[in-house]
Amino acid sequence: MAKDNSANSAENLIQAAEYVEKPESQLKEMWETLKQNKAAVVGLVIIALLALIAITVWISELIGIQILPYDPNYSDMTKSFIWPNAEHWFGTDQLGRDVFSRIIDGTKISLFVGVTAVAISLSIGVLLGSIAGYRGGKTDALIMRTMDVMLAIPSILLAIAFMAALGKGLDKAVIAIGLVSIPEYARIVRGSILSVKENDYVQAARVIGNGDSRIIFKHILPNIISLIVVRATLGISSAVLDTAALGFLGLGVQPPFAEWGDMLGRARGFIFTAPYTLIFPGIAITITVLAFNLFGDGLRDALDPKSRIK
Template structure:
């Protein structure tokens, strides 16, 4: 009986050790009001993206020219655009497009960046030089200019916008992963994994990556806001997602000619972009603090 009790106590202690860091992380994150505001907005945006079609007052792609450029009213809360389409409905529909591009582009860039950064940091030598010099070449160009070049080569559209944005952000994740691996690859647990015969890929993805995931998660969270902003910029320039898709940047670009007559056409999509980017930045900053071991007790 005593052995069973001791075993149960040890098991409970082990579980407490595992869950304690997550509890501490959540407590730090929960006390950060700005981060919780950002998280709340992100959750609302996700819900709007998933269930927006049930709350749209009008079809976002159908309009009447007789209703064009109507100011905000009880019939059209945010007014109508130059083709008589309801702006609120188009902003709601554009939420899923912006989140899709932002999250997918970051997921692709993160996956490739982890692989390249891991190979460069773990093996070093000519592998490191080859990979990182190529990353440096990409970083030498402004990301937006590079994205414009890729969009010009690939053509317009949602999928091409995702590809272009993901490519230009790969170097950021590769450098973060490489730097993190360089700082821990000589640790004892890594050397022990080598000594017992684990393969290099197993060491990298089972032992090293889980221990450097915190800065990667933080950067990915902040990267979503950057990807959404880049998508909007491409759409505004006419190189991104094209009409009739209700993408916020494209709405800004289409409405800029009516700025003096109907400023709400530009104002409300701009507010949507600002709130979304701000939400991800606030949550990313809070997550960075929560994942910082110096702040966890």
């Protein structure tokens, strides 16, 4: 063993055996693993479909073609509370609007709200949590106590306070919801960084001359990615529901625009007389959240070299 250290002899040996493996790209391997996971593929297909619906509706609205069976915002009180039938697949709501059209139309807002709010809280929360966990000491105390204060205030109240400062509107609501859930991400990221940073490989990274930010982004965060991905997929659902709550208070989506959470909130009173006005938006939210969860699960496995398929 000790004697085949000479570079040349080892090289020749390997060449002779023609055992030169072609380097396989990491991305390709991840994709292969993801493809093997049926549930993740289903999730991905649903997400793609939802995105397609959202984009189609948005474009058709821009160029003024109506592709939906009915105008989602047109109310006709003579047609209120029609049970699902061939004409109105999902029935009509209290104002006589077609629920199916509203759900399809609501896709673009709900998807936008969920993804954007999570993106905001995820990026800021991960950054703050990383700094707090990695630095420790006074920095940690300062950041985490601020987070604790934010957590201590009920999130809706805090979101209302943010909206009071930012102003009304859907975009402001999304920002407010994104800001409110920062502490949740900061906490879990800080906690896992505290445990990961004690690993020898993090110390090894420092010994070979890595700077702090490279250690965080290259050596620590990839090792806690599974946690972040799972939390983020779950966060999408709570963001959709929080937007609904804000909309209910008149701060988020303004009527008559359709948004799933908002539809759910406003139909609440008719749960016994017209359950379909709640059930269908509820199903839409559930399917979206489920799709993101399934995909997130698969993504987590694909990102972990240990569970990747060769």
